[in-house]
């Protein structure tokens with residue numbers, strides 16, 4: 001069973017709601033029905049996720065608020081601790097990115113993508129930015145992103 005590791009941080013709950021929707025998508029019964037394979041979705045706060053968690057996962061969903069034109073300090077701490085030990089060991093694995101922002105969001109995307117690219121993770125879904133107040137459309141997009149990422153893993157597409 002492939003494992004999707006979700007690593008996220010949220011201070012005021014917006015990113016958490018996006019993650020909950022994405023995880024719901026990743027755990028959709030339709031994925032098992034269509035592929036015969038379930039995906040084990042592990043959800044960890046960024047401060048709690050470590051090298052071992054990254055090593056044993058088969059794919060990643062990262063989620064962060066945009067804070068001060070960057071990813072959250074918690075997700076940066078995750079990369080600070082895991083990047084070098086995991087480099088060379090996780091190449092080619094698929095990943096997705098969710099960003100919750102007040103009004104921007106692209107700066108957080110621009111902060112995370114080079115690190116994921118440096119790890120040689122594969123961007124199999126477009127990063128999704130939810131800017132401003134969360135809407136049903138944001139939550140639906142996060143759900144779709146989670147389902148697509150996990151569904152592709154279950155189907156062996158990536």
Ligand SMILES: Cc1cc2nc3c(=O)[nH]c(=O)nc-3n(C[C@H](O)[C@H](O)[C@H](O)COP(=O)(O)O)c2cc1C
Nearest residue numbers: 010011012013014015065067068069101102103104
């Ligand atoms: C300290 C701080 C810095 C922020 N910096 C930005 C920013 O640079 N760009 C932006 O679009 N929103 C910014 N915001 C707004 C947050 O991204 C937004 O409130 C988001 O929903 C927070 O996510 P959370 O609810 O998961 O903590 C900032 C908020 C805080 C508290």
